[in-house]
Amino acid sequence: MNAILEVKGMLKRFGGLTATDHVSFDVKHGEVHAIIGPNGAGKTTLISQLAGELRPDEGDISFEGRNISAATVPQRALGGLGRSYQISQVFREFTALENVMLAVQAHAGHSFSFIKQVAQDAALLAPAMEALRQTGLEPRAHAVVSSMAHGEHRQLELAMTLACKPRLLLLDEPMAGMSQKESEEMIGLIRSLKGRYGIILVEHDMDAVFALADRISVLVYGRIIVTGTPEEIRTNQAVRDAYLGEEGPA
């Protein structure tokens, strides 16, 4: 399998702090590549550079063979990079359905349409309902987002990301703040997506990471210290020292 995403020598400094230190890795088609690391290791900074919200100081990012280092956030999103946020970034005043419709609309050409009403726009409604069904949110389609529970926001995040028809998913802590039961549902959901998308999974929940990932990269102080299969990571001494410590996965 070829890589869908390839990162080479990515470097990002904030003043004296090196948040991303010559990071190189790749994601293959249909692969779940998890990135773990202690707090402050620079995981979100890394994701933000992949999505285009931050520009790396050095290095190259190529997506499906094209160099996208200079592409803007919307260009990357339209090109097939779907991102979900650690802290839910949803449209709180809208209904769940409207949130997903907006995601569909983003990929349905330009939006300089002034007369035709969105509420009757089957080209937006049908795919939006489909994405809600996929994530189990269909019964909540007409609920206003600000009245929804945290776990539902996480599901909605994912529904919106999926509605963009991405080929690579950047999932930034999809289980953040979820209950045990919600986490298990989310793991099932991501497992059902596996194989269809390349997925970069940044997650604190070690059970989730070891259950889902094909490969894991361990990020410490902005540097990837090791990349390997879950089994290799579990037994790697450097990882145990730097990160997993005594409270490593059982």
Place this chain on the structure above:
Amino acid sequence: MVDFRSARFWIPLVVLAGFALLPVYAGLTGQSFYVTLFSRILIYALAAVALNFVLGFGGLVSFGHALYMGLGAYAVGILSFHGVTNGWVHLGAALLIGGLFATVIGAVVVRTGGMTFIMITLAFAQMGYFLAVSLKQYGGDDGLTIDARSLMGVVDFGNNTVLYYAILATLIAALWLFNRILGARFGFVLKGTKSNERRMLALGFPTLRYKLSAYVISAMVCTLAGFFLANFTKFASPSYMQWSVSGELIVIIVLGGMGTLFGPVVGAIVLLLLEEILQGWKPGIYPPFEEIVNKHWQLFIGLFVILVVLYAKRGVYGYFAEARRE
């Protein structure tokens, strides 16, 4: 999908019907003064509805929309000064100039947000104001008197009632247009950008071009209000572009209901009627107090605005329209 029982349906209907019947009432009672008062109200309502499109729905708090009213007015004034009396030329020139200024200014301002956006729109409007003051050949500080109203063919602006109905028709058309836009994909993007711009970008929307387009549409409708203002007063003055006019438009929106389509119309009625009533308030119950009210009417308007902001966050119209909802 209009709910005929909702206040959001019948308040606008009653108010617009009232506007339509007002000249008849004025004619029957011989109070032609009402037509001029309400012409002014309609012009401010049109400008405020236009501003609210970007301010209430797009979250772009422009503190400089008076500039576009001024540009519309000067398009009429300057063309008339040079002997061009054709109203369609006035109208076309007003929209063209307004659109041009809005595109250039908008391209700069939509890149900013929050307080910067407010201040930079104010700065541009003040530049327009001082530019108008410096145009000595067009009256400079004193403004420019317009000899006759725009000639619009069969539509005779020289007749106050005809002008009144022309403004009313334009306001209704603008309300219809904005209602459609807000329900269409473009409006969806505008509202989404106000709600969470970061997410819009991550979804793949290049938000700048949508914000810029909305700003230009809003500005051009404001220019239209300026075109009517010049015809109504037969005068174009730098004072039309003054920051206080921009502020008045914002007060109208806040009073009526920010982010509601019809709120600014209600706001314009409330604010301008209140100005008129307080200045001439003489019920003769306690004359010394009435004199204070007449003289310091602005103080009482200020108090009223504070009360509305404190107790009806969605404005006068928003208060009634929202209260009836489930």
